[in-house]
Amino acid sequence: MKSFNYIITDPDGIHARPAGILVKKAGGYSSNIQLAKGGKKADAKRIFGIMGLGVKAGDEVVVEAEGEDEEKAVDELKNFFETNL
Amino acid sequence: MITLNGKSVYGGIAIGKILFYKKKGKSVKRRHIENAEAEKKRFQSARTDAKEELKQLYIRALEDMGEANAMIFETHEIMLDDMDYIESVENMIETQKINAEYAVASTSDNFAKMFEAMDDPYMQGRAADVRDISERVINHLCGAGEHRLKLSEPVIIAAEDLTPSETVQLDKDKVLGFITMLGSSTSHTAILARTMNIPAVIGVGEGLSEKYDGRYAVADGTAGVIYIDPDEKTMASMQKKRSEEIQERQLLEEFKGKENVTRTGKKINIFANIGNISDVGLAVKNDAGGIGLFRSEFLYLENDTYPTEEQQFRAYRQVAENMAGKKVIIRTLDIGADKKIGYFNLAKEENPALGYRAIRICLTRPEIFKTQLRALYRAALFGNISIMFPMITSVWEVRQIKKIIEEVKTDLKQQGIPFKEVVELGIMIETPAAAIISRELAKEVDFFSIGTNDLTQYTLAVDRQNTALDAFYDPHHPALLELIRMTAENAHAQGKWVGICGELGADMEMTETLLDMGIDELSVSPAMILPLRKKVRECE
Numbered sequence: 001m002k003s004f005n006y007i008i009t010d011p012d013g014i015h016a017r018p019a020g021i022l023v024k025k026a027g028g029y030s031s032n033i034q035l036a037k038g039g040k041k042a043d044a045k046r047i048f049g050i051m052g053l054g055v056k057a058g059d060e061v062v063v064e065a066e067g068e069d070e071e072k073a074v075d076e077l078k079n080f081f082e083t084n085l
Numbered sequence: 086m087i088t089l090n091g092k093s094v095y096g097g098i099a100i101g102k103i104l105f106y107k108k109k110g111k112s113v114k115r116r117h118i119e120n121a122e123a124e125k126k127r128f129q130s131a132r133t134d135a136k137e138e139l140k141q142l143y144i145r146a147l148e149d150m151g152e153a154n155a156m157i158f159e160t161h162e163i164m165l166d167d168m169d170y171i172e173s174v175e176n177m178i179e180t181q182k183i184n185a186e187y188a189v190a191s192t193s194d195n196f197a198k199m200f201e202a203m204d205d206p207y208m209q210g211r212a213a214d215v216r217d218i219s220e221r222v223i224n225h226l227c228g229a230g231e232h233r234l235k236l237s238e239p240v241i242i243a244a245e246d247l248t249p250s251e252t253v254q255l256d257k258d259k260v261l262g263f264i265t266m267l268g269s270s271t272s273h274t275a276i277l278a279r280t281m282n283i284p285a286v287i288g289v290g291e292g293l294s295e296k297y298d299g300r301y302a303v304a305d306g307t308a309g310v311i312y313i314d315p316d317e318k319t320m321a322s323m324q325k326k327r328s329e330e331i332q333e334r335q336l337l338e339e340f341k342g343k344e345n346v347t348r349t350g351k352k353i354n355i356f357a358n359i360g361n362i363s364d365v366g367l368a369v370k371n372d373a374g375g376i377g378l379f380r381s382e383f384l385y386l387e388n389d390t391y392p393t394e395e396q397q398f399r400a401y402r403q404v405a406e407n408m409a410g411k412k413v414i415i416r417t418l419d420i421g422a423d424k425k426i427g428y429f430n431l432a433k434e435e436n437p438a439l440g441y442r443a444i445r446i447c448l449t450r451p452e453i454f455k456t457q458l459r460a461l462y463r464a465a466l467f468g469n470i471s472i473m474f475p476m477i478t479s480v481w482e483v484r485q486i487k488k489i490i491e492e493v494k495t496d497l498k499q500q501g502i503p504f505k506e507v508v509e510l511g512i513m514i515e516t517p518a519a520a521i522i523s524r525e526l527a528k529e530v531d532f533f534s535i536g537t538n539d540l541t542q543y544t545l546a547v548d549r550q551n552t553a554l555d556a557f558y559d560p561h562h563p564a565l566l567e568l569i570r571m572t573a574e575n576a577h578a579q580g581k582w583v584g585i586c587g588e589l590g591a592d593m594e595m596t597e598t599l600l601d602m603g604i605d606e607l608s609v610s611p612a613m614i615l616p617l618r619k620k621v622r623e624c625e
Contacts, residue, residue: 016211020160023167047160048167048196051211054203
């Protein structure tokens with residue numbers, strides 16, 4: 001399993017639009033990808049779960065990937081978070 | 086006449102008949118089914134059709150409303166692919182042997198409730214998205230497809246709330262305005278009203294009801310008020326307000342993005358005068374080339390004690406960032422005279438206009454001045470900030486200011502606090518003394534901004550607060566114009582630029598004269614920018 005931590009800087013947090021883009025992106029990997037905030041976890045391929053975390057600006061999230069392409073997924077998603085969130 | 090209050094989301098006045106849009110509100114009946122597999126297939130096929138429809142809506146919205154607003158339909162499509170949602174529907178069909186319509190409606194309720202229970206108002210609002218996508222699937226299950234609201238005449242659309250898909254499918258030429266019972270400023274109705282330039286009043290509450298269907302009304306989107314069966318007086322004032330707003334909007338459409346250039350190719354900058362952070366929006370909306378005068382007094386007036394460096398830094402930074410690289414000229418504290426603040430403990434004066442004010446306070450109480458300068462030099466890293474000093478009469482004052490600036494920079498450096506090394510510095514020319522010695526002053530600073538209101542009062546010895554002297558207050562007085570001409574000439578001789586930030590700048594009778602003098606910038610109230618641009622473009 002690979003993971004990274006990230007603190008959200010986008011003032012809107014993870015609202016509907018970036019959640020949608022994240023889901024599309026996560027859907028491109030065969031690995032199982034989880035997004036966690038505090039004690040709560042959500043499947044990064046499911047938009048309602050991600051929105052349900054209610055991630056706001058300043059929140060720290062952990063992204064975990066487990067599977068064949070976990071390394072690639074974590075690298076690319078880290079980049080995605082840094083540029084979009 | 087009935088008056089209803091709501092929230093204003095987009096300005097403008099709509100006058101016309103109300104059409105109350107009632108949702109068909111398909112009452113979904115629970116039915117027992119035998120074949121769960123067949124029912125799941127029905128659901129999947131309706132879901133596919135709904136997604137196809139969203140694709141079409143996305144394309145349509147992309148043309149009408151731009152990508153940012155069209156994205157909502159793509160997000161809806163992604164929502165319809167959500168496995169939690171799909172599994173919930175399929176599980177209900179499977180375990181409870183119920184029809185797909187009912188399973189979708191129940192799932193929709195559960196997911197919407199999850200959003201409504203969240204503590205963030207934005208997320209609470211997303212319950213509407215869940216209901217919207219579910220309704221779409223149910224419509225397909227019923228074989229109804231989408232029902233479009235057909236409009237035969239221009240109307241004010243009233244509704245409990247409008248979903249994005251309902252809004253995008255309206256024939257925009259026939260929508261005069263939106264009024265809704267629910268909705269927040271982040272709701273789709275609000276966003277779309279803004280994008281489509283349609284007056285809207287939302288969040289009116291229970292006061293707005295179906296009984297007003299077909300009644301004549303005025304929706305004042307600027308004030309957030311609805312008048313049903315308006316009386317004559319209201320009608321007349323609203324019509325006047327509407328024609329003024331239409332005129333303003335036409336000006337905006339015609340002149341936004343255009344250069345401030347005369348027929349013979351002379352160019353001039355037109356900037357905005359603002360007195361608070363909230364005015365920045367107006368400056369941007371009216372296409373200001375920059376902020377020519379940002380009065381910093383509000384920071385002091387809104388406080389019970391001296392504003393801290395952090396407080397000031399945040400305000401200056403925000404304005405600089407919002408103007409995105411355009412020039413923002415911030416004038417340092419200008420109180421005294423007619424603007425007094427309790428905690429400064431200023432003594433009462435016989436002649437406040439000739440008294441202890443502006444830079445005179447700053448130079449004798451450097452601790453106040455230094456706090457402001459530190460905030461300004463730090464904020465300058467985040468945009469294109471210039472600093473301007475008011476009420477200058479002598480060269481030594483400017484040299485003293487520069488000495489204090491050096492001290493401030495040394496302190497910041499020692500404390501390891503990041504700041505911008507070189508910031509453009511200018512002074513107000515608002516005393517005859519400054520105009521007369523402008524040749525010397527021009528060697529000391531990067532620009533001048535002529536404050537014509539004070540310059541007129543000091544040159545003509547006419548108190549501008551005394552209305553009995555109106556006949557003697559002549560803003561076109563030859564003495565004044567000579568001082569302006571001289572100031573411009575002296576600035577240009579040193580390669581410095583010169584602007585005007587007083588009322589004379591917006592005086593259209595003078596535009597031609599000021600252009601001839603070679604004035605480089607006019608800073609006026611935001612609403613005057615486009616009328617002035619129009620005037621400049623008509624000049625030779």
